[in-house]
Amino acid sequence: MASLIPNLEPNPDTSPEFQRKKRRKTEKRPGSFDRNQGNQRIKRWQTEREQQIYSTKLIEALRRSRRNSSSAAGKEVRGTADRVLAISAKGTTRWSRAILTSGLSAGAKMRKHKKANINANRRLRKPKINKEKRKLPVFKRKLMVLGRLVPGCRKLSFSNLLEETSDYIAALEMQVRAMTAITEYLAGSSGGELQPPADRLGSNVNS
Amino acid sequence: MSSRRSSSRQSGVSRITDDQITDLVSKLQQLIPELRGRRSDKVSASKVLQETCNYIRSLHREVDDLSDRVSQLLASMDTDSDQAAIIRSLLMQ
Numbered sequence: 001m002a003s004l005i006p007n008l009e010p011n012p013d014t015s016p017e018f019q020r021k022k023r024r025k026t027e028k029r030p031g032s033f034d035r036n037q038g039n040q041r042i043k044r045w046q047t048e049r050e051q052q053i054y055s056t057k058l059i060e061a062l063r064r065s066r067r068n069s070s071s072a073a074g075k076e077v078r079g080t081a082d083r084v085l086a087i088s089a090k091g092t093t094r095w096s097r098a099i100l101t102s103g104l105s106a107g108a109k110m111r112k113h114k115k116a117n118i119n120a121n122r123r124l125r126k127p128k129i130n131k132e133k134r135k136l137p138v139f140k141r142k143l144m145v146l147g148r149l150v151p152g153c154r155k156l157s158f159s160n161l162l163e164e165t166s167d168y169i170a171a172l173e174m175q176v177r178a179m180t181a182i183t184e185y186l187a188g189s190s191g192g193e194l195q196p197p198a199d200r201l202g203s204n205v206n207s
Numbered sequence: 208m209s210s211r212r213s214s215s216r217q218s219g220v221s222r223i224t225d226d227q228i229t230d231l232v233s234k235l236q237q238l239i240p241e242l243r244g245r246r247s248d249k250v251s252a253s254k255v256l257q258e259t260c261n262y263i264r265s266l267h268r269e270v271d272d273l274s275d276r277v278s279q280l281l282a283s284m285d286t287d288s289d290q291a292a293i294i295r296s297l298l299m300q
Contacts, residue, residue: 066281074275081274142256149263158223162231165259169238172266179273186280 038163041092045170050088055178058084085175094160095168098152228252235259 061080089096147154150168233247236255
């Protein structure tokens, strides 16, 4: 790894407002997932450049949030990490949009109400008697579990859900890699006086 | 979900073909490190889904652990630098 954190200047082009405007344009075609585009997106998550960009943005966001509030619970860090990850997706995927809009209290409350209604209908409906060979209840149940794990994908079609899942998994892997590197960087520099990042990075890379 | 159920009951028009399903499932299989090496006809689609869910859950857990560590490190960094600043200001007087 040549440079872990190249520059720590904030990037105004990728502010949340800009991303929201961009998102409105792409939302006109929510279902159409070009397979080629999807593969390119997944490969992007695996590049080192993307990881560096993410690390930079995450550290900036963490510094901003710590300046505003003194408490830095793990949950806050996780929320910040997820939001920055969703921003890095540039609004092209459903899970990233769901993460960014889940902060609104109205959205979170609506989700709880919807959950209650669905459970009531399930009990009243007659149990499905004939078992199709293609979509067994077991399979469908696992599909629903998967839909619940990926944010914002509870009611997607099968192919769309799998597309979102592939992208989400690639993004999560990058998030883990970046945060591991950040942890090592912080652990190295909190041992004593804070040294300039370049020196500290050099020693980390060589070890 | 309900639209899919109704289309499969008719058994004439189905939006998704079996080939598409196996194609997508094999593609997903390549992403899961546990199932990557195995042959796609030896792993059932149900198992691929199960392993996908487990993998995503383990990734979530890892991110949670890393977030906790990062928050601890940031907290300790702040206190250390505060103490260092206090010590420095005392020494300089």
